[in-house]
Amino acid sequence: MFVKPRVGFAGLSHDHVWQLAASWSNQECELVAASDVNCNLRERMRLEFGVQQGFITWQEMLKGVDLDVLVVNMPNCDHADVVESAAALGIHCQVEKPMAATLEQARKMISASEDGSIALMVNWPTAWDPALRTAIGRAKSGEIGRIVRVLHRGGHAGPRQIGCSDEFCEWLYDPDQNGAGAYMDYSGYGIAVSLELLGRPNTVFAHMLHAGDDMFPGDDNAVLVLGYEDSLAVIECSWTFRGGASWATAIHGEMGSLFVDMKGQTLVQTNHTDKKIYEPDDALLQVALDQLPEGNRDPAEFFLRNFRSGEFDGPTSARFACEIQEIMDAGLRSASEHKVIKM
Numbered sequence: 213m214f215v216k217p218r219v220g221f222a223g224l225s226h227d228h229v230w231q232l233a234a235s236w237s238n239q240e241c242e243l244v245a246a247s248d249v250n251c252n253l254r255e256r257m258r259l260e261f262g263v264q265q266g267f268i269t270w271q272e273m274l275k276g277v278d279l280d281v282l283v284v285n286m287p288n289c290d291h292a293d294v295v296e297s298a299a300a301l302g303i304h305c306q307v308e309k310p311m312a313a314t315l316e317q318a319r320k321m322i323s324a325s326e327d328g329s330i331a332l333m334v335n336w337p338t339a340w341d342p343a344l345r346t347a348i349g350r351a352k353s354g355e356i357g358r359i360v361r362v363l364h365r366g367g368h369a370g371p372r373q374i375g376c377s378d379e380f381c382e383w384l385y386d387p388d389q390n391g392a393g394a395y396m397d398y399s400g401y402g403i404a405v406s407l408e409l410l411g412r413p414n415t416v417f418a419h420m421l422h423a424g425d426d427m428f429p430g431d432d433n434a435v436l437v438l439g440y441e442d443s444l445a446v447i448e449c450s451w452t453f454r455g456g457a458s459w460a461t462a463i464h465g466e467m468g469s470l471f472v473d474m475k476g477q478t479l480v481q482t483n484h485t486d487k488k489i490y491e492p493d494d495a496l497l498q499v500a501l502d503q504l505p506e507g508n509r510d511p512a513e514f515f516l517r518n519f520r521s522g523e524f525d526g527p528t529s530a531r532f533a534c535e536i537q538e539i540m541d542a543g544l545r546s547a548s549e550h551k552v553i554k555m
Contacts, residue, residue, distance in 0.1 A: 216240055216241050216242045217241045217242070217280040217281050217516065217519075218241070218242050218244045218277075218278060218279050218280045218281070219236055219241050219242065219243050219244065219279065219280070219281045219282075219283060220244060220245040220246065220247070220273055220274075220277065220279040220281070220282050220283070221233065221243075221245070221246040221247070221257065221263070221282075221283045221285060222247055222270040222273065222282050222283070222284045222285065222286060222294050222298075223247065223248055223270065223284060223285045223286030223287075223290070223294075224246060224247075224248035224250065224253035224254065224256075224257060224285060224379075225248060225250070225253070225285070225286065225287070225377070225379040225380055225382070225383065226285035226286065226308055226380060227376055227377055227380045228285065228308050228335075228337070229283075229285040229308075230260075232283060232285065232308070232335070232511060232512070233257065233260070233261050233263075233283075234261075235510045235511055235512040235513070236283065236512040237261050237262075238512070238513075239512045239513060239516050240516070241281070241512075241516060243261055243262065243263045244263065244264070244265055244277060244279065245263060245265040245266070245267065245273050245276075245277045245279070246258075246263045246265075246266055246267070246273075247266070247267040247268065247269055247270040247272065247273040248266075248268075249268055249269070250379055251266075253379065254266035254267075265277055270286070270294055270297075271297070274297060274298065274301060274303070279298075279301075279303050280303065280304065281303065281304050281305070281306065281515070281519065282294070282298045282303050282304070282305050282306070283305075283306050283308075284305055284306065284307040284308065285308050287313075287383040287386075287389040287390065288310060288312055288313035288383075288389065288390055288391050288396070289312070289313040289314075289317070289388065289389045289390075289391070290389075291307050291311065291312045291313075291317065291321065292312055292317035292318070292320045292321050292324075295307065295320075295321045295324050295325065295332065296320060296321070296324040298328075298330070299324040299325055299327065299328030299330045299332075300324075300328055301328075302328060302329070302330060303330065304330045304331040304332070304515075304519045305325070305330060305331070305332050305333070306333045306334075306335055306511065306515050307321075307332070307333070307334050307335065308334075308335050309334055309335055309336045309337070309400060309533075310334070310391065310396060310400045310533070310536065310537060310540065311334045311530070311533040311534060311536070311537050312391070312537060313388075313389065313390060313391035313396070314391060314537075314541065315534075315537050315538055315540075315541035318533070318534045318537040318538075319534065321530065321534075322530055322531070322534055325530055330522075331515075331518070331519040331520070331521075331522040331524070332522075332530040333511075333514075333515055333518075333519070333524045333528050333529070333530070334527070334528060334529075334530060334532075334533035335511040335528065336400065336401065336404055336527040336528065336533075337511075338401050338404065338405075338474070338527075339511075339514075339526060339527055339528055340504065340508075340509060340510050340511065340514075341474055341477075342477065342501040342502065342503070342504055343472050343473065343474055343477045343478060343479045343501055344405070344461060344472050344474055345502065345504065346479055346499060346501045346502045347461065347463060347470040347472045347479050347499075348405065348408055348409065348463075349502060350470060350481065350499070351409055351463045351465065351470060352408075352409070355465075355467075355468065355481070356463065356464070356465030356466075356467050356468035356469060356470060356481070356483075357465040357466035357467030357468065358442075358465060358466045359409050359410060359443060359463060359464070359465050360442070360443050360444070360464055360465060360466060361443060361444050361445070361446075361462075361463075361464040362402075362405060362406050362409055362410060362443075362444075362445040362446070362461070362462070362463055362464070363445075363446050363447075363448075363460075363461065363462040363463075363464075364401060364402030364405055364406075364445070364446075364447045364448070364460075364461045364462075365402075365447075365448040365450075365458070365459065365460045365461075366398035366399075366401050366402060366447075366448070366449055366450075366458070366459055367394060367397075367398050367448070367449055367450035367451060367452075367453045367458050367459075368450075368451065368453055368458050369451070369452065369453055369454055370424065370426055370432065370451040370452060371384050371385065371451065372426065373426075384397070385428040385429075385430060386428075386429070386430075387429055387430040390430070391540075391544075392420070392430055392431055392434075392544060393420075393422075393428070393430025393431040393432055393434075393451065394430075394431055394432050394433060394434055394449045394450055394451040395418070395420050395431050395434035395436070395449050395540075395543065395544070395547075396540065397449065397451070398434075398447075398449035398450070399418075399434065399436050399447055399449050399540055399543060400527075400536050400537075400540060401447075402436070402445065402447030402448075402449075402461075403436070403438070403447065403536045403539050403540065404526075404527040404532075404536055405445075405461060405463075406438050406445035406447070407527075407532065407535060407536065407539075408526065408527075409463065410438070410440055410443050410445060411440075412535065412555060413438035413439055413440055413445070413539065413555055414439050414440055414441065414554065414555060415438070415439035415552050415553065415554055415555065416436070416437070416438060416439070416539055416542040416543050416546055416552070416553045416555060417436070417437045417439070417543075417546050417551075417552045417553070418434060418435065418436045418437070418542075418543035418544070418546040418547040419434065419435050419547055420433070420434040420544075420547040421433055421434075423452055424451065424452040426451075432450065432451040432452050433449065433450045433451070433452060434448075434449040434450075434543075434547070435447070435448055435449075436449070436543045438539070439552075458475065459473070459474040459475045460472060460473055460474065461474070467483065468481060468482050468483040469481070469482045470499075477501065478498070479498075479499040479501060480496060480497065480498055480499065481496075481497040481499050482496055482497070483497070511528075514528065538555075539555075542555060
């Protein structure tokens with residue numbers, strides 16, 4: 213007989229949690245508990261999603277209620293402690309991106325999940341983006357030839373400027389809790405695309421700075437360059453974008469290019485016949501987006517389909533997410549030491 217998995221939420225301060233809760237509420241599962249020090253957030257979870265049991269700390273929740281799945285939406289620096297405790301109880305975990313604040317913490321999560329034989333998934337929202345997934349599929353199929361360059365731009369005007377909650381901003385602006393600033397918030401998205409298309413880089417170089425007038429201790433702009441033998445990836449991260457397309461990916465191959473606007477959900481392909489340099493008469497193709505297959509349309513649906521086997525793939529797998537974290541860590545060292553890091 214099918215028994216609905218019992219789901220709990222560890223932390224409610226990450227603003228992504230409300231989209232995640234909506235996703236989970238549409239699945240064959242039972243939302244039974246949530247923990248957060250903020251009583252208003254616990255009450256919102258009760259009113260909007262019917263989560264009746266609220267706890268001040270995640271430790272109290274793990275002691276007070278039986279869970280099958282834990283959805284972790286806490287400061288990045290706390291992910292490892294939560295996953296280690298959940299794994300010891302055999303509770304499967306979905307963690308909001310990035311995997312952790314540091315590489316050491318990410319590796320602890322891998323060890324804990326393996327020791328506890330639990331499924332560990334890291335949710336990167338771009339995994340459910342039709343435009344980006346269509347572009348990656350076309351690039352992998354060889355439609356634009358050998359890939360020579362990947363460009364990714366991610367960001368916005370700043371957490372406060374776009375209306376992030378006070379609870380989210382409290383730790384998002386703190387490098388100790390977040391891991392960095394805009395760099396930690398956005399570099400992983402571009403790294404994930406680069407790993408899927410180009411694999412592990414040979415070198416990593418990053419430059420980070422605080423360019424805006426919003427006062428906090430971390431970076432608000434960063435550029436990350438991943439070097440390969442015969443290709444390149446450039447990843448831009450910003451909390452100071454003002455207007456324009458703040459989310460975009462370009463994939464350049466020897467036979468064409470793919471341009472993704474993730475905000476507008478559009479994909480354009482150019483085809484360079486006979487490998488010629490781009491000219492105005494080259495074909496411009498507005499590409500119809502592929503529909504995401506059933507079971508792969510959102511993080512809750514994907515988790516519930518796969519968690520008993522633990523067979524997550526792409527950036528949602530713990531191993532892949534840890535590799536993202538390793539490259540992020542190399543970028544932090546590069547920016548601090550002002551040098552190229554060899555992988």
